[in-house]
Amino acid sequence: MIGFDYGTSNCAVGIMEGNNPKILPLGDHGRYISSTLYAPSRDVIVNWLCKHLPLSEQKNFQQQRQRQLQKGQAVLRELTLDGCPTELSFGQQALNNYLQEPDEGYYIKSPKSFLGASGLMPQQVELFEDIVAAMMSNIKMLTESALGRTVSQTVIGRPVNFQGLRGEESNQQALTILTNAAKRVGFKDVEFQFEPVAAGFEYEASLHKETRVLVVDIGGGTTDCSMLLMGPKQAASQDRTGDLLSHSGERIGGNDFDITFALKGIMPSFGMDTMLKTGKSMPTNSYWQAVAINNITHQTEFYSAANGRFLQQLIRDAEQPRLLRRLLTVQQQKLSYRVVNAAEQSKIALTDQIQQQVDLSDIDDGLTVDLDRDGFAKACKRELRAIAALMADAITQANCQPDVVFVTGGTAKSPILNQFLKQQFQHTPIVIGDHFGSVTAGLTRWARTIYS
Structure with missing residues (x-):
């Protein structure tokens, strides 16, 4: 049995050693593998996956994906010949x-960000299921190699709310994709646990008395908050329903901070704040679409032929056309x-x-951009306000104040975030957990609890 943090930014796997969770090394990746996949063509993902599936799954998969497998086989032959x-x-x-040849191949970062997206067509759901299954298959193989045995039971972390507009319908869509992918690659028993609750379980192991804990998990894709009643007595119980006092969560995470920082810190050097020859301000929609890597619709529109023509017209109309040519380079070479x-x-x-200092000379000769902490703080004011609202919502729902605030998630490493949290809880102790490992460790503890 394993705890499996299939994260937006990173993935990790834990097992129990005695009474303590251990995060496993995943081959050359170390304990954390970035949630990224690169394929020489999108069409060959399904073929790679089929080749690596358990024999018991291959026949059904071949029947379900027959057309895609045939198309992928043709692409594989072309790639081999070339x-x-x-x-x-x-x-x-x-x-x-991806960075070696951005305009070649197929690269996806943080597919978890898309799983709850509204309006996905059946073929898009199938693609995401294949992508997730390929990533899970790779991690399962690395895990079994590290352990020297097969694993068939897992607890997978999930946010309170996936990144979709349809509430529980989006959550169920995402959970179905994750479950199907996990079962397909050979996990026989699959359970889910809220990521902030899992992080709370890890913190609970250090408590000696009953404590109200507000867990704030600022991850790559979402920020999730849970108010939990925790302590030695609670830890001994398998049914924790009564201890989970409140939850709140929203699609605000490290990806959003990165996107906002790219928009407000880097895109001015691509002409975002310049003027047209008519004296009007530069339209900003294409700049937002360029960096919105977690939005399928925006990225599709940015890379459309129509937008390419629009950008070329903007260059002709711009007071500083060289800056606009940088944005066109991003569009033509797929550099989002x-x-x-x-x-x-x-x-x-x-x-x-x-x-x-950021070196972007591969986009325009000699291009560098200077960034600083103050600029990051100014760029991310909206995201910080949203996190404050989520924490306040969790406290309001629980109808009590926390005795301690436990903070985890890679994004929370930022000094700007630390200062912000101290301002929000000036009279409440703040405990900083393992930014990347608390959720994995808690999932591992819960796996032992439910599968033992």
Whole structure:
């Protein structure tokens, strides 16, 4: 049995060793593998997956995906004739392959962000199920290699609300995709647990008395808050329903901070705040679409032929056409992830530094952008207000104040976030957990509880 944090930014797997959870090393990726996938063509994902499925699943899968498998086989033959790689890559290697040739292949980051999306067509749901299953298959193989045995039972973390507009319908869509993918790659027993609750279970192991804990999990895709009644007495129970006092969650996470930082910190160097020759302000819609990597509709519109023509007209109408040509380069060479990745890496660097220079000379010769902590704080005011509202909502629902605030999630590492949380809870102790490991550890503890 394992705890499986299939995260928006990273994935991790835990097992119990005695009374303590251990996060497993996943081959060369270390304990955390970035939630990314790169394929030489989108059409070959289904073929890679079929090849790596358990034998018991392959026949059914071949029948269900017959047309896609045939199309993928034809693409594989072309790739082989052209001397191109035919395998999928995951984690950091996936990002490296994308950055080498952004306009070739198929790259996806944080597919979890799309699972609850509204308006997905059946073929899109199938594609996401295949992508998730491929990533899960890779992680399952790495886990079994590390353990030297098969694993068939898992608890997978889930946000309070996935990133969709249809509430519980979006949640059920996402859970169905995750469940189907997990069962397909060989997990026989699949359960889910709220990510903030799982993080709370890990913190609970250190408590010696009954405590009201507000867990704030600021992850890559969502921010989730849970007010929990925790302590030694509660930890001994399998039924924790009465201890879960409230939940709140929304699609506000590290990806949103990165996107906002890219828009407000980097896009001015691509002409966003400039003027047209007519004296009017530059239209900003294409800039937002360019960085909205977690929105299928925006990305489709940005990369459409119609938008390419629109950008070329903007260049002719712009007072500073060279800056607009940079945005056209992003559009023509499919560099959205490149720009947002630059913002993300700068956000990470600003954890330890006050300023950071971004090299974007691959987009325009000599282009660099200077970013700093103050600019990050100003760019993310809306996201911070939304997180404050979520925490307040959880407290209101629970009808009590927390004795302690337990904070986890990679985004919470930012000094800007730390300062913000201290301002919100000036008279309540704040405990910072393992930013990346608390959820995995808690999922692992819960797996032992329910499967033992």
